[in-house]
Amino acid sequence: MRPLGTVLRHWQMRRVLKRCPIPHRIWQRVTRRLLVLKGLDAVQMAHLRELTTWFLDQKSINGAQGLDVTTSMRVAVAAQACLLILNLGIEYFDGWVEVILYPGAFRVNHEQMDAIGLVSNEASDLTGESWLHGPVILSWEDVERNSYHYHGGHNVILHEFAHKLDGLNGTMNGMPPLRRSMLLKKWSEALSEAYDVLCKQVAAGESTFINPYAATNPAEFFAVLSEYFFTAPNILKKNCPDAYEQLLLFYQQPESRR
Numbered sequence: 001m002r003p004l005g006t007v008l009r010h011w012q013m014r015r016v017l018k019r020c021p022i023p024h025r026i027w028q029r030v031t032r033r034l035l036v037l038k039g040l041d042a043v044q045m046a047h048l049r050e051l052t053t054w055f056l057d058q059k060s061i062n063g064a065q066g067l068d069v070t071t072s073m074r075v076a077v078a079a080q081a082c083l084l085i086l087n088l089g090i091e092y093f094d095g096w097v098e099v100i101l102y103p104g105a106f107r108v109n110h111e112q113m114d115a116i117g118l119v120s121n122e123a124s125d126l127t128g129e130s131w132l133h134g135p136v137i138l139s140w141e142d143v144e145r146n147s148y149h150y151h152g153g154h155n156v157i158l159h160e161f162a163h164k165l166d167g168l169n170g171t172m173n174g175m176p177p178l179r180r181s182m183l184l185k186k187w188s189e190a191l192s193e194a195y196d197v198l199c200k201q202v203a204a205g206e207s208t209f210i211n212p213y214a215a216t217n218p219a220e221f222f223a224v225l226s227e228y229f230f231t232a233p234n235i236l237k238k239n240c241p242d243a244y245e246q247l248l249l250f251y252q253q254p255e256s257r258r
């Protein structure tokens, strides 16, 4: 017997699919061009469409600074976000409701604390941001660039929504809730080892096997690793096979995409 929560989810999903389907023409036109979806077969695409429909019903995607958000833009964001949970389940996107799209990079002011506890205000331009219990914020210009032009290891949507998976435990620390079949120890060892190698490369001023931004902290490492897993998996397979194997167990992507 399936648990009550799962039954309710399925019932809710069926209702959503009936009530607000994505127009076929828009689905085809948008997803045909999304590079990160190449390699999904018809069954996987159908499942992705269900998840995307659910996403668009449950989450709001709003424009900032006067950006007019079209249905095609919503589908482009939601479909790529849902690729992360294609084999995980919709509950992995629990706990938040809003996505905010800026026309381009957006300026933020964040307080930073240095090693001796001094707090300073630092302004920076971001292409994406993911709040622990709040919204995901994205630059539409960068979403478009990453969606339609191949640049292995870079996809701001995958990056920011991977932070959402990570934060599901209540803290962003590079440790999303793992599948029951996975071992915490193996995940920690594999990712820590790869993280240490990267940090050493950065410290030594050497060229790094992935985007050096991943050395910022374990949360950024997991988010960047997720970008590579879906857009340039061979780089992970070659340089950190154990971490790649753990991501494979977690995301469970089909053979055709590996």
Ligand SMILES: [Zn+2]
Pocket (backbone or CB within 6 Å): 159, 160, 163, 219, 220, 223
């Ligand atoms: Zn990040």
